[in-house]
Amino acid sequence: MEKQPHIAVVDDHEEIRELVGRYLGQHGFAVSAAADAGEFRELLTKERFDLVILDIMMPGEDGLSLCRHLRATTSIPMIFLTAMAEDTDRIVGLEIGADDYLPKPFNPRELLARIRAVLRRAGGSMVSGEAEEGAKQLRFGDQVLDLVRQEVTGEDGVAVPLSSAEFRLLSVFLEHAGKVINRETLIDLTSGRDPGAWDRSIDNQVSRLRRKIEVDPKNPVLIKTHWGDGYCFTGKVVPG
Structure with a gap:
């Protein structure tokens, strides 16, 4: 039986965390939620994640800062959620290592499609089955x-x-x-x-x-x- 992909949702809006967590759970994902960067950093010491959904605008450490940290220390794929209208803010996220972004408000079905696309591109076992050791x-x-x-x-x-x-x-x-x-x-x-x-x-x-x-x-x-x-x-x- 294939392992459930483990997704982290980092957003200071409780309703978004609950909506995304419930929807992804219905589609075969394990989900852990964090209200801010500090809470997620604590989760990261205990859990292994296949992808992070990350809000840019959060109190305290923002999503861009957390993205820089993750990119410097891990290879976890990231998708930004942003309410910002300016293209430059989204581009900054992509420049520092995010894999995709989705502006708020968003359709959960579109988020699901983007998650699956990013996981496929990342070559994760959660999409294609467990990779064999000794591959090319x-x-x-x-x-x-x-x-x-x-x-x-x-x-x-x-x-x-x-x-x-x-x-x-x-x-x-x-x-x-x-x-x-x-x-x-x-x-x-x-x-x-x-x-x-x-x-x-x-x-x-x-x-x-x-x-x-x-x-x-x-x-x-x-x-x-x-x-x-x-x-x-x-x-x-x-x-x-």
């Missing part, structure tokens, strides 16, 4: 990408975990090695959404990925910038 790896230069563990191991043998967004981005680069991919295509392939006119979130994601796989991120040799066109992965990719 891809090697580029002296580094190996483990497609199950979502981590990169260098020649020193140290494994560096990737966030779900970083993993999808690197997977796209490896699949299209040697080809220049524009920003719009990268956003579509990694997040499944249409980019806005001023959406530069992919540039921030590339910067974060460079810090994990480049010897000198300021002078990258694997992920090259093609000004006005996009990016190109120059490394040779072979099965690990």
Whole structure:
């Protein structure tokens, strides 16, 4: 029997926590709720989560700050809930590592669809069944990408975990090695959404990925910038 995906709902509005928790519970998810960032941080020491639904505007530590912490310490996928109308606030969330966002008020069915889409993209066992150990790896230069563990191991043998967004981005680069991919295509392939006119979130994601796989991120040799066109992965990719 497949494990229930465990979802955390972090929102200071009790009615939203109850609505989302009840609806997701009816559709096969285990749900834990937190009223603020501090309460969620405490939950995180006791529980393992497959995805976090996170409100941006909360008293005390806001959702953006919590997102930065989660992205620096975990690879848990995140979906933002936001009542903010400005596109820039949503883009900031995507830039710092959120996987998707949904503006309030929202339809629970749409939230459910987005959760399932993010979990599929993250390659979680909760969608496709338990992943088998010893699955495929891809090697580029002296580094190996483990497609199950979502981590990169260098020649020193140290494994560096990737966030779900970083993993999808690197997977796209490896699949299209040697080809220049524009920003719009990268956003579509990694997040499944249409980019806005001023959406530069992919540039921030590339910067974060460079810090994990480049010897000198300021002078990258694997992920090259093609000004006005996009990016190109120059490394040779072979099965690990």
